[in-house]
Amino acid sequence: xxxxxxxxxxxxxxxxxxxxxxxxxxxxxxxxxxxxxxxxxxxxxxxxxxxxxxxxxxxxxxxxxxxxxxxxxxxxxxxxxxxxxxxxxxxxxxxxxxxxxxxxxxxxxxxxxxxxxxxxxxxxxxxxxxxxxxxxxxxxxxxxxxxxxxxxxxxxxxxxxxxxxxxxxxxxxxxxxxxxxxxxxxxxxxxxxxxxxxxxxxxxxxxxxxxxxxxxxxxxxxxxxxxxxxxxxxxxxxxxxxxxxxxxxxxxxxxxxxxxxxxxxxxxxxxxxxxxxxxxxxxxxxxxxxxxxxxxxxxxxxxxxxxxxxxxxxxxxxxxxxxxxxxxxxxxxxxxxxxxxxxxxxxxxxxxxxxx
Amino acid sequence: xxxxxxxxxxxxxxxxxxxxxxxxxxxxxxxxxxxxxxxxxxxxxxxxxxxxxxxxxxxxxxxxxxxxxxxxxxxxxxxxxxxxxxxxxxxxxxxxxxxxxxxxxxxxxxxxxxxxxxxxxxxxxxxxxxxxxxxxxxxxxxxxxxxxx
Numbered sequence: 001x002x003x004x005x006x007x008x009x010x011x012x013x014x015x016x017x018x019x020x021x022x023x024x025x026x027x028x029x030x031x032x033x034x035x036x037x038x039x040x041x042x043x044x045x046x047x048x049x050x051x052x053x054x055x056x057x058x059x060x061x062x063x064x065x066x067x068x069x070x071x072x073x074x075x076x077x078x079x080x081x082x083x084x085x086x087x088x089x090x091x092x093x094x095x096x097x098x099x100x101x102x103x104x105x106x107x108x109x110x111x112x113x114x115x116x117x118x119x120x121x122x123x124x125x126x127x128x129x130x131x132x133x134x135x136x137x138x139x140x141x142x143x144x145x146x147x148x149x150x151x152x153x154x155x156x157x158x159x160x161x162x163x164x165x166x167x168x169x170x171x172x173x174x175x176x177x178x179x180x181x182x183x184x185x186x187x188x189x190x191x192x193x194x195x196x197x198x199x200x201x202x203x204x205x206x207x208x209x210x211x212x213x214x215x216x217x218x219x220x221x222x223x224x225x226x227x228x229x230x231x232x233x234x235x236x237x238x239x240x241x242x243x244x245x246x247x248x249x250x251x252x253x254x255x256x257x258x259x260x261x262x263x264x265x266x267x268x269x270x271x272x273x274x275x276x277x278x279x280x281x282x283x284x285x286x287x288x289x290x291x292x293x294x295x296x297x298x299x300x301x302x303x304x305x306x307x308x309x310x311x312x313x314x315x316x317x318x319x320x321x322x323x324x325x326x327x328x329x330x331x332x333x334x335x336x337x338x339x340x341x342x343x344x345x346x347x348x349x350x351x352x353x354x355x356x
Numbered sequence: 357x358x359x360x361x362x363x364x365x366x367x368x369x370x371x372x373x374x375x376x377x378x379x380x381x382x383x384x385x386x387x388x389x390x391x392x393x394x395x396x397x398x399x400x401x402x403x404x405x406x407x408x409x410x411x412x413x414x415x416x417x418x419x420x421x422x423x424x425x426x427x428x429x430x431x432x433x434x435x436x437x438x439x440x441x442x443x444x445x446x447x448x449x450x451x452x453x454x455x456x457x458x459x460x461x462x463x464x465x466x467x468x469x470x471x472x473x474x475x476x477x478x479x480x481x482x483x484x485x486x487x488x489x490x491x492x493x494x495x496x497x498x499x500x501x502x503x504x505x
Contacts, residue, residue, distance in 0.1 A: 010361075017368040020402075024375040024395060036391050047398055055449035056405045057415040062461045063401075071394065071465050078387055078472035082479040090384070097381035105374040112366035113359070119411030121441035126410055130450030134443045138418050146416040146451040147458065155455065162459045169466030176473040224417060229462045331462060338469045345476070 009053060013118075016050040031089060037075045044068040057225035058147045061217075065233040070335055073240060077342030142313040143222035143320060151227065152320040156286040159323070160271050163330050170264050170334035173341050180344015181257045183248050196245065203245040210238040214328075221324055222317070228324035232331025239336050248343050257344075260336045267330030274322045288319025365406040372399035384487040386475040390468060397464050401457040408453035410441065416451035418444075 023043040027036050044067025051060035116123030133154070134146060141149040151159055214234040221227030243251035275286040283290025292300075292315055300314050360367070376399060379392025412433045433447060441447055475485055482490045 014364060017365065021368055021371055024372050027391065027395065028375050028379055033385070033387055033391075036388060040391055040394065043395070044398070047402065050402070051405055054405045054409045055413055055415045056408065056454045056457070057417070059401070059405060059454050059458050059461070062458050063398075066461050066465045067398070071468055074465070074469045074472055075387070075391070078390075078476055081476040082387060082485045093384070094382050097378050100381065101374040101378040104377065105370050108370045108373070109367055112363055112370065115363065115366055116407070117362035118365050118406060119409050119413075121410045121413075121437075121447070123407070125407050125453070126450045127441075130408070130452050131443065133451060134416060134418070134448050144418045146418065146448075147454045150451060150455045151458065159459060162463055165463050166466045169463075169470050172470045173473045176470075176477050225415070229458060233462070334466065338466075341473070342469075342476075 010119075012053050013050065016046055016053060019046050020050065033079050034076075037072060037079065040075070041068045041072040044071070058145070058227065058230070061225050061230050062233070065230055065237065069237050070233055070240075074338065074342065077339070077346065080346055081342065140313075141316045141320075143316070145222050145224060147225075148222045148227050148320065148324075152222070152323055153286075153288060153316055156275075156288075156319075156323060159327070160268075160275070160286070163268055163271055163327055166334050167264055167268050167330055170261075170330075170337050173338045174261065177341035177345050179257045179261060179337065180248075180340035180342075181252075183340075183344035184252050184257075199245050203241055207238050207242055210234060210241070214238065218324060218328055219321070222320050228327030229331055231324075232328045233335060235328065235332040236335035236339070239332075240339050243339065243343065248340075252340070255336060257337075257340055260333045260340065262333075263329050264333035264337055267326045267328070267333065269326075270329060271323050271326030274319060274326070278319070286319070286323075288315045289313070291315040291319045291322075365402070369399050369403045369406065372402065386478060386485040386487065387472065390471045390475065393471070394464065394468055397460070401460060404453040404457050408450035410447055410449045412437070413447045413449040416448045416454065418446075418448075 020043060023039055023046060027039045027043070030036050030039065044063055048060045048064035048067065051057075051063055116125070120126070133150060137146045137149045138144065141153050143149040143153075214231045217226035217234060218228060218231035221231070239251060239255055242254065274288075274291070278287045278290045279285055281290040281293050297314070373396055376392045376394075376396030379395065380389050383389055383392065438445060438447055478490065479485050482493050484490060484493075
């Protein structure tokens with residue numbers, strides 16, 4: 001058992017965690033749902049900073065775009081539809097949950113004594129299987145980012161399952177809230193051109209840059225932090241930003257509802273299709289070493305990069321690239337479809353209430 | 357004191373988890389409950405990442421150039437420590453929990469959206485998202501549906 005190194009990294013760790021605790025208590029205390037949602041956005045950003053301190057670069061990236069960006073938008077859409085700006089207080093109902101949380105928390109903190117020290121390199125989790133992946137990944141896959149290599153190649157079947165879960169959530173939201181396509185049938189709401197000039201100009205400049213950044217994150221996923229999940233969310237955020245500034249109808253003209261929902265399904269098809277191509281060429285499902293048939297493989301020189309010691313795994317490289325494109329398509333289209341569902345329903349409910 | 361330093365992260369994880377649990381149990385508002393569930397979920401993520409941290413380590417992106425010089429990055433580490441726990445001269449944090457939590461976050465927002473969609477439909481059917489009011493309304497509806505004796 002080694003004691004943790006009390007350096008700057010540890011001090012930052014403690015400071016950010018205390019910040020998270022303070023925000024969590026503020027969320028518990030506040031009665032305003034809008035305040036709770038905005039505090040959760042800050043909470044996500046602070047936890048993304050903490051994840052960076054704990055060396056989880058890919059996770060920090062995901063938490064920053066998903067937690068601080070997309071969840072906030074979905075939650076704001078929900079309180080707009082549910083008209084639940086403030087919750088009512090019933091102090092009598094606080095006693096039992098309070099006691100329960102205190103008791104369970106006490107037991108868990110007591111049980112935490114059995115866990116390894118923070119940063120212990122010899123803990124069971126860090127010394128066997130984690131180390132084995134770190135040693136083998138560059139040799140097996142040829143991708144420097146071990147997280148992407150494990151995500152997309154070693155555990156590619158798991159990630160296919162998760163992509164299908166995201167697609168299923170897309171279907172679930174669409175079944176409950178609709179695709180929002182009735183928003184295009186409603187009479188256009190006149191937004192004067194001189195309104196929000198600064199927002200419009202800045203958004204027009206920013207949206208292409210956000211999309212470009214999404215492509216960078218996508219195609220550098222196996223070299224540095226990033227990948228299909230993060231890139232998909234960033235791409236969706238660009239479309240949502242367009243809808244927030246220029247109105248839902250303009251966005252639905254640029255990215256049609258039917259396109260969004262078909263792309264969500266297409267992503268899963270691309271991912272599973274890569275697996276089936278591997279089977280056709282004689283390997284297992286998602287075994288990227290068999291992605292190219294032997295004849296194609298023979299045409300690619302092994303040391304294309306000019307380094308005779310470095311054997312490039314072209315099958316693995318392109319396999320990861322293709323399935324990450326599938327993930328990008330499904331994640332971005334799912335988030336856009338969900339946003340259309342929530343935002344399109346807002347116009348519908350306002351219309352319906354006006355009529356009655 | 358040493359215990360608190362080495363297990364501080366676990367204490368914080370438990371506090372955040374219990375804050376989420378408290379919101380889920382104490383709040384009658386369906387949307388506030390979803391916020392509580394989201395907080396509970398992030399605390400699980402923090403727990404996994406805490407386990408994966410290695411002192412003096414760096415993000416699990418392998419550094420070919422530094423494996424050639426055999427020089428450790430991120431912190432002036434003891435060479436014996438690097439030799440024992442590093443891979444090719446660099447100490448990395450454990451990448452496996454990162455993979456699990458990365459996908460869990462994206463799946464989390466997808467399930468959050470499904471939960472909120474259910475809350476929106478509940479609001480449209482009952483006119484409220486407070487659990488006790490929904491309960492009372494559905495009890496009244498059930499009594500009205502019963503045939504008179």
